Amino acid sequence: MAMAGENSPSRHEGAPAPVRVLTHFLGRWLTQEWAWCLGGAEEAGPAGTPLALVEKLTVLSPWSCASCPIFSGGFGLMAPAKVPGACLLTVRVLQAHGLPSRDLVTSSDCYVTLWLPTAPSHRLQTRTVRNSRSPIWNQSFHFRVHSQLKNVVELKVFDQDLLTKDDPMLSVLFDAGTLRVGEIRRESFSLSPQGEERLEVEFRLQSLTDCAEQLASNDILVARELSCLHVQLEDTGDQKGSKGTVQLVVPGSFEGPQEAPVGTGSFLFHYPASWEQELSIRLQGAPQEHLKVPLRALPCGQVVRLVFPTSQEPLMRVELRKEEGPRELDVRLGCGPCPEEQAFLSRRKQVVATALKQALQLDRDLQEHEVPVVAVMATGGGIRAMTSLYGQLAGLRELGLLDCISYITGASGSTWALANLYEDPEWSQKDLAGPTELLKTQVTKSKLGVLAPSQLQRYRQELAERARLGYPACFTNLWALINEALLHDQPHEHKLSDQREALSRGQNPLPIYCALNTKEQSLTTFEFGEWVEFSPYEVGFPKYGAFIPSELFGSEFFMGRLMKRLPESRICFLEGIWSNLYAANLQDSLYWASEPSEFWDHWVQNRASLDKEQVPILKVEEPPTMAGRIAEFFTDLLTRRPLAQATHNFLRGLHFHRDYFQHPHFSAWKATKLDGLPNQLSPVEHLLCLLDVGYLINTSCPPLLQPTRDVDLILSLDYNLHGAFQQLQLLGRFCQEQGIPFPPIAPSPEQQRQPQECHTFSDPACPEAPLVLHFPLVNDSFREYSAPGVRRTPEEKEAGEVNLSSSDSPYHYTKVTYSPEDTDRLLRLTRYNICNNREQLLGALRQAVQRRRQRRQPKPS
Template sequence: MSEKVTTSYQKVQAFPTWLLSVKILQAKNIRKADRCNGADCYIMLWLPTASKEKARTHTVLNSTAPVWNETFHFVIQSQVKNVLELKIFDERFHSSDDLLFTILFDVAEVCSGERILANFILNSERKEELDVEFAVQEHLGDLESLVTNNVLVSRPVSCLNVHVFKEKSMKKLKEENDLELRVNGSYEDTWKVALESGLAESFPFHYTTYWEPELNAHLQFTRQQQGLYQLRFKEAGIPKHCSSNEEQDKENSSASLIMPLKLLSSGKDVKVILPVSADSDLELKLHTKACSEHLDVRLGFDLCKEENSFLHKRKEVVAAALKNILHLKDTLQDHEVPVVAVMATGSGCRSMVSFCGQLSGLQKLNILDCITYISSTSGSAWVVSNLYKDSNWSQKDLARPIHEAKKHLTKNKISTFSLDHLIHYQTELKHRDEQGISTSFNDLWAVALETILHDKVDDFKLSDQQQAVNEGQNPLPLYLALNVKENQISAFDFKEWCEFSPYETGFLKYGAFIHSEDFGSEFFMGKLMKKNPESRICFLEALWSNTLAVNLLDDWNKLSSTDAYWQKLIRSKIRNIERGHVPPQKSTYLETSWICPEGMLSEVIRDVLTDRPLHYHAHNFLKGLHLHKDYCEDSQFSVWKDCQLDQFPNRLTPSEDEISLVDAAYFINTSCPPLLREERKVDVILSFDYSLDTPFQSVEQMEKYCEEQGIPFPRISLSEEDKKNPRECYLFVDDENKKAPIVLHFPLVLDSFQNFKEPGVKRSKAEMEEGTVPLAGCQSPYHLMNFTYTKKDFDKLLKLTEYNVQNNRDWILQAFCIAIEQKK
């Protein structure tokens, strides 16, 4: 078995496939919901790692002990996590079928060459049971070359090209879309072919090679042509799978072709003739070929080469700045240079103004050149994305961009939703839709936010920020969002960190990243299928700050300050149901489980609770990828796993067509996770918090989160006096764990600024009013939903945050010294 390592994590290996046989035997004591008599039962089988097709048994009518004895076969890859779903339905003839039970069975429980009989206890009180026999044996065929980072797996992809040769006589056909081509489970899924034009066309289908799917061709024509629908194969040795279906409409008839793609030899043409009239044929040419092994999704947890190059250049800048500010005799060696990061939370316009002040304070202390990373979200991200339009912003006076921010924040916003602007918004959204970009209500928020912050269309994009870091001249900006389940579940129960940089966008726990300019494009099995235009950065700014994406369940959780109830509710619906089977000792199989079906009322309640009025849709760049058989054991995945659904691979993000992204604040108001990646080796974090009422909540929640995940982070120890009367700056150091970053936390507080206009310079009596900043109370102008400040309120908040940084210069330098000493 050959193995090639492509990165420090990503591996390419070849493995055989296996044949899984599932024999549905019988069930016992199965009754309808009203318990009056037996159900009309059938079972649906779905193994998403083997096929998108769902198989089903026949229906056994009115029986409490239905017997099926039906066998189904699946070609599986043992290196991926194969979880078979068995759904037991009660068939209804005048309404939708009732789902009685869902069984999740991890195929890893069955060893190669083994045959086991599983008895599933569906309801112990009513003694409802299901017997299923499983067997796995070697499947003769080629080795399957897999690309994996031990969390995600990419499998080989083939392309079927269907070339349709049309004749001008096709105009006789009645329907505009006469020919339908479909390969279930392929990236394209279905093509509708208009035959009227008479032009030859080609239609590709990209599919997982070893799934062995089928091409379905459906042709509709007039009744006069009915006797000529016979499909003939020119190539010998190819079996014919053809059926005719007369529709209720007496004027029309149809013919169908079903072609198993495993019968086609790679690289060879197969021609199919479809006679549609006495003097006209429709010719199809089928051609399959293997796609390149190259992936456009980077599977790996290490940093990309562009970021590593940036770090090498930035170290020289940081070393020179530290030598100057700390008055060092010698320049620091590479291994002695600490990685310092600025972490800004979100709070709308409040965080925007505050972060402007803090960056100004750092610049006046000559500390900006000591910073390697800047992470942000929400309003702080608005500041960063605007600054990086200037490729040398940190070397220039920040007065100009601050003045620009002040101009827009203090202007009247009444015209934001004027008729002219609404027409412009509608045009923008229509244009995105025409480009193939998935749109949502969040896009309206984006163009409105662009008007609020810029008053003009800004063509700047995230990838354009590379010009501001290509020589290490500025810190590398990092942005953060949460991937959630749209209209299904609270962010407390499912959330995944998604980070953005000028170089890459990706998911931390999956170790999967794409080029930033490819975000919004369409992928399949790690390959770029359709390149869509990169969105203007205003659409990402709206994503990083979509303050209306919270749902009622999120609000409930925040009010209750705990999600224990909901976790308990989930756990109560999942339990072990298999009897009499002992799994292999060294196995990462998931316990066989069942999930209680929801009734109509509970579904309605769930929809109300979890509906998100504002979220960002994007094509899922993990689409098609599978979970590795040991994904739960991988240390990188384990660090970032955040929810009960992590134990259910069929429900995780790779199975989704789209991702739903919201503001990170709906879990923790922080942009810290990208800085905690082990590969970034961040030594010092300057934590800027903009909460008005809970100045330590975000950093305390981050400490708790890191403790649960096993991520190094210092202990946040606070006295009652600190909580009651917080100071301007706090230094947190973990002396026992040198891998934990040093955290300097700056809450948004009014402390010595009341009496000092500059560090060490007291206010005169006439200047005391300038030191009064109304942060507290319901009348504070700095509340979250306020998008218009007075010039006076803007200036007060700006000067306060700038002062709080400058007044704590000694704490910052002390943190730098501790970090340097630790690295030595």
């Protein structure tokens, strides 16, 4: 393709003189603007030279100046406005010393890549220096940054290899926030103080003045303004159906690369407004046929028409229109409960106050500030957990205490019970005999039909429809449908947002379902895990203070805005996430096969602590050795999740605030330094990898430990067959390491040997720690009593024998079908264990009321 200035025919030679002059002037002006604001290199090389790219922009001569916004003042050379925080970061890659050779014959062929996620998100690269252990690059790269963001530059040195994958030799992370405006700093990154290998880089930060940028932030995450680019391609000649494919790219956009036949198609790109991006249009298979348009130069709201001068007729007309993107966020950035949850709690407190007055026989009504927040926390455990929770909720209702509960949290199998119950908006106000009979029907039925050909065909059709709608394909979706068939005779159309009806008058507790977000590979859940909570109102990450309405979970988001709304999933697909046994890696499986406390000791203890006063400002990674490569291979083997769950990431594109790590609600995982490295956290991922919380701790308690929920009393319902206190102790250690107020879990040796039906744990020295009433799954006095105070007759003795051994129990988590007798025994046992501890429950409720009165006195006006 001919470029302006070359001694070859130009496609607009015949254009009127004003058109040629203005086109040339436009190209020169765009070049001057583009050279310093785009994340690119000053010198020619892999990063490209802006001038040669901009000069390919041409205007078709038959168009009149009046009809083209370029010549009607659309671009406007107006003076830029001042914006506090806009800066130009210059990274000058100088040289390296003593790099080891990866080749057998010659020295290394080295280049450096640069990546800054808070600037235009494509990796830049120096030229390759051949056969040198001490290469000199002396190349500068420019990044437009905002000082309110956490700007961490990643530099990597690679040895180029033509036959195999390029070898990484050195990796450096540098926090640009440590630079002062106007400062020039030269850093020498070495693997060790005595080591010869080092990389020398110069950093410079300069203040900029430019158009204003609006930031939305909760001081952990930051959402930036978006721009939309509409692109229309059309043939300029009479020939239609041109052969070939054209690819359009706006680096860092939500849509990514898009393709269409030459000369046809409409395209839309969303990208951060402050990023000095360019539209790249390239003919596939013809590298020389390439047009790049700087988007900063396009006038907002006006149509710009260009021509892509291809080497073959017909020409391709390009019509561009840039406009402001959506301003309102669809992701809620906030660390407290959403307004809907707060309104629910206000309604629920009226119900709780009435129930507590009756249960505790109080002589007056409780004021709103005196009403304690009481929660039920249920663990996982498959069919056993689902069945047991039915029995315990029936026991609480029998005692008149179910209306004292404000929250119910569930994980894995206990979520199945909650999902079933909340299909009835009045479930807690009714006798649970009916739902229990339905449960028994499903638990005792044969499960062989779930894999019948007709069922498999139905699964295939529904999964194909989900893929057509835009949901990522993953094995967990199939598991969700199989799981639904195990628990129901017919597909249920109920959705999570439908459960809001059950909360409309505060008539039921608010259910919260738990999952764990982790990495698809290379890290275990002990090394990286983030709690995700699901309620009828919202789904979100308490760690980041980022939430979306529950009906939008699974839809596509970018920079906090909804990009593509997908139909809300049936709740069975969420149950597949909450009980996702198939996203496990081999290392997770070791947790289940070993003593969990020992596994925790092995993987978590003695790891480097990450304190909020010791945030890394730079990080140097040494090149992998042969032993390191072997170790990496086995680590990948152990940590890769072959059947990982995949969900569109609603955090995608959001950036981190410069002080995110010091935020009191940002819960850093102290067993790893990953939380101090924002370039590797969840907002940079396109997909979430959600799995059963049991691969870390079999508990649904973390949502109740949020300080903004201020829970006073937790009824801990534990369904583990191995260790009555094991998971609660792991939770206690987790809270201790994270600095979360929680009572010490220290049962006596006697309690360990012979756990009772109910145990109380409190911490008088820590008023913020909730009181915990723990109900392990044990068969204690139930052997002798059929009901509280009613001894069994000799004929009833057999009914009191409930096998809860961890090896041969009929309630093992692998069992999906129970006999009617075993089902009845488990339901009666769990109901009895609640009812037989009425006095302890009432005592704990009195304590909670007293605690609330002492700590929540109204402030004087």
